[in-house]
Amino acid sequence: MTQVPRHVLIPRAYQRLGSERPVRRWRLLDAIGDLAALLELIYSTDQVVVRIGGVRPEEQSVGAECTGAPTAMSSGAGLLAVALQDLRLEPGDRFLEVGACTGYLCALAAWLTGRQVTGVEIDWSLVRETGPRLAQAGADVWLLARDAERGLPDGTWDKITASFAVPSIPASWLHRLAPGGRLRTTINGGAPGWHATALVQRGIAGALTGTLTAELWGHVPSRRVGWLPVPSPPDGPGRTRCAVLPPPAHTARLLGGGGPSAARGAALLGSGRQRRGGPRRG
Numbered sequence: 001m002t003q004v005p006r007h008v009l010i011p012r013a014y015q016r017l018g019s020e021r022p023v024r025r026w027r028l029l030d031a032i033g034d035l036a037a038l039l040e041l042i043y044s045t046d047q048v049v050v051r052i053g054g055v056r057p058e059e060q061s062v063g064a065e066c067t068g069a070p071t072a073m074s075s076g077a078g079l080l081a082v083a084l085q086d087l088r089l090e091p092g093d094r095f096l097e098v099g100a101c102t103g104y105l106c107a108l109a110a111w112l113t114g115r116q117v118t119g120v121e122i123d124w125s126l127v128r129e130t131g132p133r134l135a136q137a138g139a140d141v142w143l144l145a146r147d148a149e150r151g152l153p154d155g156t157w158d159k160i161t162a163s164f165a166v167p168s169i170p171a172s173w174l175h176r177l178a179p180g181g182r183l184r185t186t187i188n189g190g191a192p193g194w195h196a197t198a199l200v201q202r203g204i205a206g207a208l209t210g211t212l213t214a215e216l217w218g219h220v221p222s223r224r225v226g227w228l229p230v231p232s233p234p235d236g237p238g239r240t241r242c243a244v245l246p247p248p249a250h251t252a253r254l255l256g257g258g259g260p261s262a263a264r265g266a267a268l269l270g271s272g273r274q275r276r277g278g279p280r281r282g
């Protein structure tokens, strides 16, 4: 991770202001206004916010306070490191990331595989600005704008990772996984609570097996899935109770054999109902 100049990929980022959670107040940083603060933010283990309210940073004043919800961010470095470890990237692997955003994970994968990697991103404006920055950082990445849930570019990949959460794994992603390949994604339907990480492997003979692990941290949901609303705390006097529970201490085997785990696995892999109803964007 020290090999990729993340500040070239993220020349501007938003610093959190105040103690309110979720954070609503931000300050835009760049290298001219406050280089030290920018570098501290970019090379931290936190998510790095690069869009507030869908507005491009170029259209906002550096140093000025702005309010709103983040609409694009580079993933936390810890989450990306775990994803790379789970995928077991090898030199020469064909790698695909869906949800490429700032291109940081693609650049890391290009460095690890020593070859061109592919990134898919739904947001055109991010693709337009990320392409030249990847070239400037010396990363060989083919970046394309499309909704990855509606299909992937032609080809097969040895390693596929999603940097956004899906309610179930689209069948089209599994079809693109080469024999011996690995796919990793966060599973979340937009409900606040535990995420799950699905890690799927395709055997040399073509069979799919996988594991599903409960996690404290996961990627943000796909742009096609809305967060379910969380009720606001009552205005009057009340009692606050912490509802954070430890994750279940099991890893469920998805495929192979029968039983409830296999049924759950089949559901995750998109056979039967792909999506439940509920709020969804575009």
Ligand SMILES: C[S@@+](CC[C@H](N)C(=O)[O-])C[C@H]1O[C@@H](n2cnc3c(N)ncnc32)[C@H](O)[C@@H]1O
Residues within 6 Å of the ligand: 072, 073, 074, 075, 098, 099, 100, 101, 102, 103, 104, 105, 120, 121, 122, 123, 126, 146, 147, 148, 149, 163, 164, 219, 220, 221, 222, 223, 224
């Ligand atoms: C958390 S960011 C990924 C960050 C990236 N790993 C990085 O470090 O810069 C998730 C990205 O997924 C993109 N995304 C969400 N839904 C998508 C979809 N259906 N198809 C393609 N990209 C999508 C978002 O626009 C966002 O840029």
